[in-house]
Amino acid sequence: MTSRERIDALLAAEGIVLTRVAPAVALPQARIAATTALDSGYLDGMDWITAAWLSRSTDATQFLRGARSVILVALPYHSPDPAPPGDGVTRGRIARYARGRDYHRVFEKALRRVAKQIRQEFDAGARPTVDYGPLLERSYAATAGLGWLGKSTML
Template identity: 40%
Template sequence: MTFRARLDAEARAAGFVATGVCRPDAIPDAGVRLRQYLDDGNHGQMSWMGERVAWRGDPSALWPEARSVVMLAHSYSPPHDPLGDLDRPERGAISVYAQGRDYHHVVKKALKRVARWLVAEERCDVKVFVDTAPVMEKPLAQAAGLGWQGKHTNLLGRGFGNWVFLGAIFTTLNLTPDAPEAERCGSCRKCLDVCPTDAFPAPFQLDARRCISYLTIEHRGPVEADLRPGLGNRIYGCDDCLAVCPWNKFAVAASDLRYHGPHRAPPLAELAALDDAGFRARFSGSPIKRIGRDRMVRNVCYAIGNSGAKRLEPAVQALCDDADAAVADAARWAVARL
């Protein structure tokens, strides 16, 4: 086999569903687009997006010695329709990616396997990245031919839909780049129309300040009152725009069964009763752990307020004087709604 065929085979053996190669300088417009996004304030409280803008906008500045970027996609396709959990108002809807093991650990382990193979084969230097460094994975993945950023701004591909995590291997190895993928959304706007909080001001544009994933995960303090009803029972993230994408007819099974873990649709009453220690114990090893007890319980209060389930009122009544001001505010709002 050619070197590239062997690389693809090694990536598949490590659990990746797609592999592509691009140059570090393959996304020259990314920096300009990022700065415009920040200038418009669409990033909300995610101040980290404004840090190291030069690195984010120009991957070649992140590691000047790199000559190629290997982009890889790891599937976490759900075995069920995640929109079905929205019809269970006394349970919390959790984004598919966070229902099991933290993807950072799973994908990084697989990336390191491929990276070690590269080093052994070609004696090159490598660096691996999984969503924790200033790397704009989605534009790089499109430049590497994996897929394109859809109207919902997420990456999707003809061979795997949009249920994928992205990983990057920067290397000093000079690999032949793949042709970039073209956008293939056509006239479809299902992802835009399904959004409960109108977070897309236009196709291919996302205002994070209205996005449920941002509001339930990144946003600190109370959520604006007019947005709370749109949260429904979503307590960590939102999959609506991903779930309705027609390209998911090509979705492949999840690369690792640990993605399908124990955190699908837990009872809201149980979560409302969590203290800090209970929260950390329940979500150990999960990406949910990073938002902390207070933000999770705040989200749970909004979900209970939206549930219409009067029998859940005692669960939020007990939180009306919570030590966290945002939790207390959310609990009082929920009591009033019920």
């Protein structure tokens, strides 16, 4: 079993079956696009996002020194539409991703367990993060082939 196959197996054991790998390199185009958004005021109200933060967040080796790869994962959040309450009252709809447990916590717990296994089995550094962390994960996900960045900046 290759290291990639083993890591995929560890992730699959956590219910994460969509994985891709990107090289841990700086992404200058992502930094330029994000800096342009910052300078244009599109990120107003997100005071933690500074030019220095963007420079670090678009270089995975700043996130984990010596990193060679960024493992990107996706977790399905599909849930069936809930049955109407039957009382005749019309109610608003709740987005599917918001119906279950907080995906940040679900992902973070699973990724911490996998990172621990990676450190133990491969004697390698591993630092998990979710989309609120200090890495522009969407840009790395696009680089890895998980999708593409739309005009909305969503993957």
